[in-house]
Amino acid sequence: MIVLGIETSCDETGVALYNTAPWEEGTPASQGILGQGLHSQIAMHRDYGGVVPELASRDHIRRVLPLLDQSLAQSGLQLADIDAVAFTQGPGLAGALLVGSAFAKSLAQGLNLPSIGVHHLEGHLLSPLLGQTAPQFPFIALLVSGGHTQLMKVSGIGQYELLGESLDDAAGEAFDKTAKLLGLDYPGGAAISKLAEQGRPGIFDLPKPMLHSGDLDFSFSGLKTAVLNQMKKFEEKKIADAVQIAQCHADLARGFVDAIVTVLVSKSEKALKQSGCKHLVLAGGVGANLQLRAALNEKANRNGFAVHYPPLELCTDNGVMIAFAGALRLLEKNNGSTHSGAFDVKPRWDLQSNNLK
Ligand code: KG4
Ligand code: ZN
Numbered sequence: 001m002i003v004l005g006i007e008t009s010c011d012e013t014g015v016a017l018y019n020t021a022p023w024e025e026g027t028p029a030s031q032g033i034l035g036q037g038l039h040s041q042i043a044m045h046r047d048y049g050g051v052v053p054e055l056a057s058r059d060h061i062r063r064v065l066p067l068l069d070q071s072l073a074q075s076g077l078q079l080a081d082i083d084a085v086a087f088t089q090g091p092g093l094a095g096a097l098l099v100g101s102a103f104a105k106s107l108a109q110g111l112n113l114p115s116i117g118v119h120h121l122e123g124h125l126l127s128p129l130l131g132q133t134a135p136q137f138p139f140i141a142l143l144v145s146g147g148h149t150q151l152m153k154v155s156g157i158g159q160y161e162l163l164g165e166s167l168d169d170a171a172g173e174a175f176d177k178t179a180k181l182l183g184l185d186y187p188g189g190a191a192i193s194k195l196a197e198q199g200r201p202g203i204f205d206l207p208k209p210m211l212h213s214g215d216l217d218f219s220f221s222g223l224k225t226a227v228l229n230q231m232k233k234f235e236e237k238k239i240a241d242a243v244q245i246a247q248c249h250a251d252l253a254r255g256f257v258d259a260i261v262t263v264l265v266s267k268s269e270k271a272l273k274q275s276g277c278k279h280l281v282l283a284g285g286v287g288a289n290l291q292l293r294a295a296l297n298e299k300a301n302r303n304g305f306a307v308h309y310p311p312l313e314l315c316t317d318n319g320v321m322i323a324f325a326g327a328l329r330l331l332e333k334n335n336g337s338t339h340s341g342a343f344d345v346k347p348r349w350d351l352q353s354n355n356l357k
Helices: 021-025 042-046 053-075 094-111 120-130 171-181 189-196 221-236 242-275 290-303 319-331
Strands: 002-007 012-019 033-040 084-090 115-119 139-144 149-156 159-165 279-283 306-308
Touching: 002 053, 002 094, 002 319, 012 053, 012 319, 021 319, 033 053, 033 319, 042 053, 053 094, 084 094, 084 120, 084 319, 094 115, 115 120, 115 319, 120 139, 120 149, 120 279, 120 319, 139 242, 149 242, 159 242, 171 189, 171 221, 171 242, 189 242, 189 290, 221 242, 242 290, 279 290, 290 306
Parallel strands: 002 084, 084 115, 139 279, 279 306
Antiparallel strands: 002 012, 012 033, 139 149, 149 159
């Protein structure tokens, strides 16, 4: 079965074609990726310091058709070869989601194909199955994106249990807001991580929120305030030397990354222990963070569990993960696919409410 996937939930337009044959035959799932196209709107939103929803929707409209053509050309397929259309139905920006939904549903109806609305986070958390060493069910997923920070127990396709989540800012949001304080461009996750490499450990010992809370929840909004307070203290010293200022920013970036990584790793280990699972999956944009990956690898080696990552380019939003998640759902019974033409989207959507029965 060949599934077309469309992702338009935020500021990336992603289109991909996925063939389920390798998955069904037990060969590496990544071999099913036949073609893909991706356009990031980051440059367009950068001047505004964040995503402007209306601009995002309009750009998705402009990009989605050329990206479909690109994916078809890359795969050597034609529209007639497609068996189903998967699209991100939520959560995300309402207008942006509507573009993908309208496009996917119209195409499906025109070609008389089933369509399936995919939960964006399901796309993220199944994407490690496309990595070099696929995890086995059940596993724990640490989902860290711009909008979500969650620990999930994944018992199978469509079998998700929320174990803990952020009570305020998501990890990616904390990265982006702190990066802004440090004068870095939006979205600052990757930039702050790079800056932290030049920072010295322990110069700023920032709080590690909820590290010992006893549960699996997170809170990251206080971290950016702690960084802001440290910056104010440094500014009071009226140091004009550019090298010293740059070093202070790098040390703060290092303190910030170390704090967030410590909390994420500690709670992930706790979730593994509580559930008895031996496999951890890292997914979502912050999953591209090299410090987090290094810390998880080190703990995994030491404490006898396995960590699985999506291919680096599939950590941030893309069409492949939507085609893949849609395809796996379509292989299951009662999968939620439809022939209806309604363009309903779910800007707020609880993943567990979409579990397969
Ligand atoms: O999953 P994603 O592409 O979009 C959402 O669904 O939100 O995640 C985007 C987030 C942004 O906050 C971005 O700053 C963060 O992922 N991010 C990173 C890195 N690369 C992207 N955060 C830390 N380190 C990185 N290398
Ligand atoms: Zn995402």
